[in-house]
Amino acid sequence: MKSFKIFIAVACLGMAAMVTQAFTAIKKEKLTKAVTPGKGFAVIELFTSEGCSSCPSADALVARVEKEVTDKPVYILAYHVDYWNRLGWKDVFSSPEYSARQRQYADWLNLSSVYTPQIVVNGRKEFVGSEEGTLRNAIKSDLKIAEKDELALNNIKVDGDKATIHYTTGAVDNSVLIIALVQKNAATKVQRGENAGRTLSHVQIVTQLKTIALNNSKDGSDNISLPPGFDPKKWELIGFVQNKANGEITGAAKAEFPSVMSAQASN
Template sequence: MKSIRIFITVACLGLAAVVTQAFTFIKSEKLTRAVTPGKGFAVIELFTSEGCSSCPSADALVARVEKEVTDKPVYILAYHVDYWNRLGWKDVFSSAEYSARQNQYADWLNLSSVYTPQIVVNGRKEFVGSDESTLRNAIKSDLEIASKSELALNDIKVNGDNATVHYTTGAVNNSVLIVALVQKNATTKVQRGENGGRTLSHVQIVTRLKSIALNNSKDGTENISLPQGFDPLKWELIGFVQNKANGQITGATKAQFPSAMSAQVSN
């Protein structure tokens, strides 16, 4: 009987140790998950033009994706380049600044030339802008990679044709903060060029692009000029932190203008 009691006691102690170890593991796992840095994100930069006959399919693709990812940290920016303007139709949303940004990506990604439509995701991968499967796979994989830089845009104030926004960020080594003023949607009836006679729909049109030198400063306030007829419900701000050496985007967020936020709350 004594030996049986000893066996039972040892067995109970062993079981308790296993339970304690399992509890410790579960507790440790929860703590590890709790301290994991920010969620993944995907910054989708589309280079497009109303003068390019291949671009409407890419515009339509990002519009579909935008509707599907409203609850996810996916940020779409459509840059209308200006090098198609000489071929019969001047894209009203185009800018040489956006063409220059695309050429910068060509340098970062070791491309021999630029083209439209082109998509760049998180500054790291590029492909034809109408390639739906590649885009969806890129979004899925990047949402699973934790953000390296924290970023917040807040305290937005509109005063006439200007807005101010306060930003806070984490890692700033060799990086810049880029803030884009984005028009959520628009349509254009194209009169000439490759898309002559077509009415084109656009989403997430970049209309202002501001690069802010962080210089080891993790917070600050920046001015953004607003267009005539500005309607806060039709515009938003998207910000992201980008490495100056290789173009990789390490953190991103977006913010609504004050009356737009009030409208969302009331709805």
């Protein structure tokens, strides 16, 4: 009988220890969830040109990254600048607007000049666009930082040569919403210049930028023009909220286009 009582006592102590461990584990799990940062994101802006011999390696890098991050909030935008056009080859995707955007980043980031290929991540850090390790580290780091201003793009409707986008965001103070129309991929056979004779492949090509003043409004809608022969499968929209004073990007989102048939049916 005495040994039986001892067995019961030991069993009770063991059960108590297990309950204590389980309770501790639950507390730790709740604590871990409580301190886990919110969803981060990375807006990768590549400044490139078909006239620059150093740019194809950066174009290839962002193409590789794009394939690897399909399940993550990573948004790639490739801007083709126009200042290389005078050196023998006119980049069909280039625009002075994208060169001006790059110069604005030079002001925000206190750079003495612009160059290609250049990558800017979330408007805060910049580096040579072909530096794979630097890019991957920047993405990894920024995915851990909580998004400051949530952004949603929804109710995309296509009507002829225009698309209507509805947006909601928590950012209104000293910020603008920028929506980019992005061509998912393309290829060009370059005839002249530093890349003469090469066929260059591109991804996430920005073909249009729309800047929307938020004016203390957390939601609204706007239109964006679509190219001739628009195929919704080959294009997407990327939006981001940017601080006008320092260039920091505080929220971002992506939206696919509905098929033309479903868009027409909803009108």
